[in-house]
Amino acid sequence: MNAVPIRSGDDVVRVRQLVRTAAAENGLSLVDQTKLVTAASELARNTLVHGGGGTATVEVVKSPIGRPGVKLSFNDEGPGIADIDLALTDGWTSGSGLGLGLSGARRLVDEFELNSKPGAGTSVVVVKWSR
Amino acid sequence: MADYLRDHHDKIVGRWSELVLAQVRGRTSLDEVRRELADLYSLIVRVLSDADDHAAGELRAALDELSRSRARDGYTPRETAIGMLALKEAVYEFVADTAELVPEFLVLSRMIDDLGLRTFEAYSAAREQIISDQSTSMLELSTPVVRLWEGIIAVPLVGTLDSARAQLVMEKLLDELVATSADHAVIDITGVPTVDTEVAQHLLKTAAAVRLLGAECTISGIRPQVAQTIVSLGIEFGDIATKANLADALALALRQAGMKVVPVA
Numbered sequence: 001m002n003a004v005p006i007r008s009g010d011d012v013v014r015v016r017q018l019v020r021t022a023a024a025e026n027g028l029s030l031v032d033q034t035k036l037v038t039a040a041s042e043l044a045r046n047t048l049v050h051g052g053g054g055t056a057t058v059e060v061v062k063s064p065i066g067r068p069g070v071k072l073s074f075n076d077e078g079p080g081i082a083d084i085d086l087a088l089t090d091g092w093t094s095g096s097g098l099g100l101g102l103s104g105a106r107r108l109v110d111e112f113e114l115n116s117k118p119g120a121g122t123s124v125v126v127v128k129w130s131r
Numbered sequence: 132m133a134d135y136l137r138d139h140h141d142k143i144v145g146r147w148s149e150l151v152l153a154q155v156r157g158r159t160s161l162d163e164v165r166r167e168l169a170d171l172y173s174l175i176v177r178v179l180s181d182a183d184d185h186a187a188g189e190l191r192a193a194l195d196e197l198s199r200s201r202a203r204d205g206y207t208p209r210e211t212a213i214g215m216l217a218l219k220e221a222v223y224e225f226v227a228d229t230a231e232l233v234p235e236f237l238v239l240s241r242m243i244d245d246l247g248l249r250t251f252e253a254y255s256a257a258r259e260q261i262i263s264d265q266s267t268s269m270l271e272l273s274t275p276v277v278r279l280w281e282g283i284i285a286v287p288l289v290g291t292l293d294s295a296r297a298q299l300v301m302e303k304l305l306d307e308l309v310a311t312s313a314d315h316a317v318i319d320i321t322g323v324p325t326v327d328t329e330v331a332q333h334l335l336k337t338a339a340a341v342r343l344l345g346a347e348c349t350i351s352g353i354r355p356q357v358a359q360t361i362v363s364l365g366i367e368f369g370d371i372a373t374k375a376n377l378a379d380a381l382a383l384a385l386r387q388a389g390m391k392v393v394p395v396a
């Protein structure tokens with residue numbers, strides 16, 4: 001549950017591994033594990049590339065009806081996102097990516113919450129429930 | 132068959148457990164094996180009796196989970212698969228004398244074969260995960276470009292495809308393409324655990340470069356869970372051919388080269 005730093009590409013790999021382990025241990029199917037790990041990969045890389053580095057936390061949570069899930073939070077104190085709707089548009093990128101990371105990650109998880117303000121950093125929290 | 136299996140639950144599960152235990156003696160107890168197998172057994176009975184649509188999915192999930200834990204505990208793929216396949220022997224011992232059950236036994240037997248194969252998949256996925264846990268050192272691994280056939284080369288990727296590695300792969304592949312005057316390149320991603328937008332972008336760029344050299348490019352080894360994830364992410368491979376496995380990619384390349392594999396005589 002401790003925050004792990006995201007400062008390099010190796011850290012992104014490490015976050016993926018942590019998420020994969022948590023997802024496997026909490027009964028997510030192989031497909032759901034893969035989806036969550038991929039979402040984590042996108043969000044961690046955004047934290048690194050656009051947010052200038054930050055942290056990730058991996059938590060095990062329980063839904064109101066008692067289903068286990070894995071909750072991930074990504075935080076940075078980078079430039080923030082001025083137009084959130086635009087950032088969540090498929091294919092929109094401020095750099096040279098595919099512009100699918102953020103919008104794609106949202107489709108890969110069950111819950112998605114993005115908070116960002118220009119100058120105040122960015123936080124993304126996602127949850128995937130076991131079925 | 133479902134009724135028969137249900138009625139003889141204790142005897143068959145007992146025999147099945149003994150057969151499995153004989154293969155993995157010392158590493159687990161009869162009670163433990165019996166408990167694991169009894170779960171699978173009930174699910175198999177549910178699937179065979181067509182009672183509900185969830186059973187098949189639950190059976191696959193339970194089998195995957197068991198195979199994963201076998202992989203983590205250091206069992207071999209063979210020991211893992213036998214855990215499933217031994218059920219055939221156990222059932223056969225009981226139905227052998229009952230002629231009217233034989234056709235149904237064949238159906239069951241085919242189903243067990245499929246499940247046995249499935250343990251390999253889950254097992255290797257788990258091993259892959261163990262491998263990817265060591266991924267920092269995996270990054271260093273060299274990337275061999277292999278010749279599959281006259282004019283057809285392939286690069287099997289294993290591990291994490293970051294920018295540095297993707298660059299290396301692209302250079303080697305293009306060099307090899309020119310050096311061998313191959314006209315078909317296959318990039319196999321069976322061993323890449325996560326295909327995200329970064330990996331996809333590298334694959335797309337490499338495929339585009341291959342085509343600029345006048346060759347065809349196929350991406351193979353897209354596992355079902357990876358395919359579903361790619362679709363949700365919204366990544367499109369456009370008109371680049373993609374195949375589930377290397378064998379299919381080779382067949383496609385051969386076909387495009389005007390060749391056909393036929394049985395001898």
Ligand SMILES: Nc1ncnc2c1ncn2[C@@H]1O[C@H](COP(=O)(O)OP(=O)(O)OP(=O)(O)O)[C@@H](O)[C@H]1O
Pocket residue numbers: 042046047050051076078079080081087088092093094095096097098099100101102103104122328329
């Ligand atoms: N943590 C962040 N801090 C600041 N800006 C961000 C952050 N995350 C995303 N953005 C902005 O949102 C845009 C869209 O993000 P998205 O991940 O969809 O695309 P991308 O990162 O540019 O490309 P890719 O498809 O390779 O991920 C980014 O180009 C960037 O401008």
Ligand SMILES: [Mg+2]
Pocket residue numbers: 042045046097100101102
């Ligand atoms: Mg991104």
